Amino acid sequence: MTVTRRSALVSEPVSIAADPLPVQDGPTSDLAQRLGSWTEDRELCARDLVLATARELCDWTLDWPEEWDAARIGSELERGFAPWAADQAWRGPCAQFLDTLRRTWWGFRDLDRDELQGVFAEEVGLWLWSIEEGLEAFGEHDVAWNGEPLARGRRLPLRREAARHAADTLAKGDIVLATAWSETLALALELAWKAGKKPHLLMGESLPWLDGRRMARRVVPEGVRVTLVYDAALLRELERADRVWTPAEAVGARAFATRVGTRTLLEAARAREIPVDLVTTSDKLVPGGELALPRWCKRTPELLWDGALEGVTLELDCYEAVPLELTPEPITEAGRERVADLALRALRAEPESPCGAFDRARA
Numbered sequence: 089m090t091v092t093r094r095s096a097l098v099s100e101p102v103s104i105a106a107d108p109l110p111v112q113d114g115p116t117s118d119l120a121q122r123l124g125s126w127t128e129d130r131e132l133c134a135r136d137l138v139l140a141t142a143r144e145l146c147d148w149t150l151d152w153p154e155e156w157d158a159a160r161i162g163s164e165l166e167r168g169f170a171p172w173a174a175d176q177a178w179r180g181p182c183a184q185f186l187d188t189l190r191r192t193w194w195g196f197r198d199l200d201r202d203e204l205q206g207v208f209a210e211e212v213g214l215w216l217w218s219i220e221e222g223l224e225a226f227g228e229h230d231v232a233w234n235g236e237p238l239a240r241g242r243r244l245p246l247r248r249e250a251a252r253h254a255a256d257t258l259a260k261g262d263i264v265l266a267t268a269w270s271e272t273l274a275l276a277l278e279l280a281w282k283a284g285k286k287p288h289l290l291m292g293e294s295l296p297w298l299d300g301r302r303m304a305r306r307v308v309p310e311g312v313r314v315t316l317v318y319d320a321a322l323l324r325e326l327e328r329a330d331r332v333w334t335p336a337e338a339v340g341a342r343a344f345a346t347r348v349g350t351r352t353l354l355e356a357a358r359a360r361e362i363p364v365d366l367v368t369t370s371d372k373l374v375p376g377g378e379l380a381l382p383r384w385c386k387r388t389p390e391l392l393w394d395g396a397l398e399g400v401t402l403e404l405d406c407y408e409a410v411p412l413e414l415t416p417e418p419i420t421e422a423g424r425e426r427v428a429d430l431a432l433r434a435l436r437a438e439p440e441s442p443c444g445a446f447d448r449a450r451a
Contacts, residue, residue, distance in 0.1 A: 119148050119168025130384070131297060133271050134181040134337060134372075135219070135244055140156040141172065141185065149208045156288045158197040158204055162443030165189060178345065178380040180338040180372030181244060183439075184363055185215065187375045190440040192237040197443075211237045218242040245369040249421035251275035254333065254367045257419070258285050262330040265290045265322070265357075268347040269299035270335035274366055278310045287312060290329055292319040294347065296391040296406065319349065331363040334415070339372045341380030341431065342410040354414045366415035370422070370434035376407055377435060380409050 120127075122144045126137055148168070152161065169186060176182040188211065196207045217228070219242075231239025254276035258264070262280075264287055266273050280287045289312055291300040304314040317325050326332075332353065336344040344366060357364050374380075385391075385404045392402050412418075412427050420430060 102155055111299070115344075117164060117168040117369055118151075119145075119164060122148055123168065123172045130388075134179040135247065135271070137176060137179070138181045138185045138244065139219065141182075141217060142212050145189075146209060146212045146216070149205060149212065152201070152205055154201070157201060158193070158199070159444065161204065162193050162197065164216055165193065166443050175382065175384045178338060178374075178382050180336070180374050183338070183374045184243075184371055184436075187436065187440045188215075188243070189244050190233075190443055191235075194440065194444040207238065210338065215243045218244045219246070221246065221248075223264075232433075244371055245421040247272045247369060247421075248275055250367060250369050251279055251418060252367065253421075253423045254419045255280040255283065255285070256311045257331070257365065258287050258361075259330070260285045261288070263288045263328055265332045265353070266303060267325065267327035267332065267334040267353055268294055269297070269302045270333075270367070272369065273333050273335055274303060274306045276333070276367065277307050277312045281307075283312045290316045290317070290325060291315070292317055292322045295319065299347070300342050322349075322353060324358065326353065329357070329362055330366050331365065332357045333365050333367050336366060336368045336372050337407065338374050338379060339368060339412070339418075339430075340374050340409075341377030341435075343411050344368070344372070344415075345379055345381060345407050346410055348406055348408045351408060351410045351414070354396075354410065358414065363414055366412075366418035368418055368420055370420055370430065373431070373435045375436040375439035376400075377431070377437075379409055381405065381409065405427060 123141060126132075126144065129137060129140075132140070156164070169189075173182075173186055177186050185369050189208075192208060192211050196204055199207065228240060229242045231241050232238060233243060251272050254272070258280045262285070264277065266289060277287050277289055289303060289307060291303055291314065294300045295314060300314075300316045304316065308314055315325075334346055334350055334354065336346050337343040354364050385406050389396065389402050389404060391406065392404060393400065396402055415427075417424050417426055418430060422430075422433070425433070
């Protein structure tokens, strides 16, 4: 199999030949069944999806049959994750989680079965523990994670830190136009409110999941006032905004993936000299820097029109790629930083090969 990769740090594609382990024939993978509901989930934020997946993977790891060797474990991991990866690995944290599992297999595949089981369980546990606060005193999260299995550091940066830096940018009474639902944006508005800044959220209905209602239900109980408008009215209402905040599902080398329609809003805000901020975390960076958009959109016509009349063409993409040049200094858990600095700090220049694949770079 030939895989073409483009590093975020170079402009030329790199071709790597790969011979994956043969997929085991037989019934549906036990791991795929365990991950089924999370494969199909379309509303959880990527962090929560990774955590839910990690819990399932931890249980699966502890249930490995005694007769499995490293080759079988790698094969079953790839077979079990295949549906999940096809639908979810376009999202930055999901891509990083799968990439780490593959790095773990490659790095420790020479151990015996019981030792490899212990390593996998420990690495998955580190993902689950990474959202806990206050562990720095125990030496677990007192350094930045270097991306290697079993290394110290948080796998999932604290959203609260990015939210705190975003809240610091607001002046009292600022009207913030948010382009989509985001746990981090909601936290930022709540923190700003608690600091006495009294921000006001301006948001569209944000179909197909009605993100505007979702954000309102989250922040109104905390005190934040909200104005909801139809999506079609956002460009007109942009004049009211003091700044625009946009989240990302994934960040690539040159663009980030977010809800469709965002690019038009950001370009209009720039033309009107309204500040625009990408508020994100470093785990949204996709290994290798190659941005992808979800393929499942094409399989969900019901989000737009189930049973559409013959002669009607449905454009089903819910997400789009937005050039990073529109948000050259994103706000992350480290504060405001240039895109180039964020890439140097957190981007894995090359994604890991699938478990069992022959990689010329290793030969």
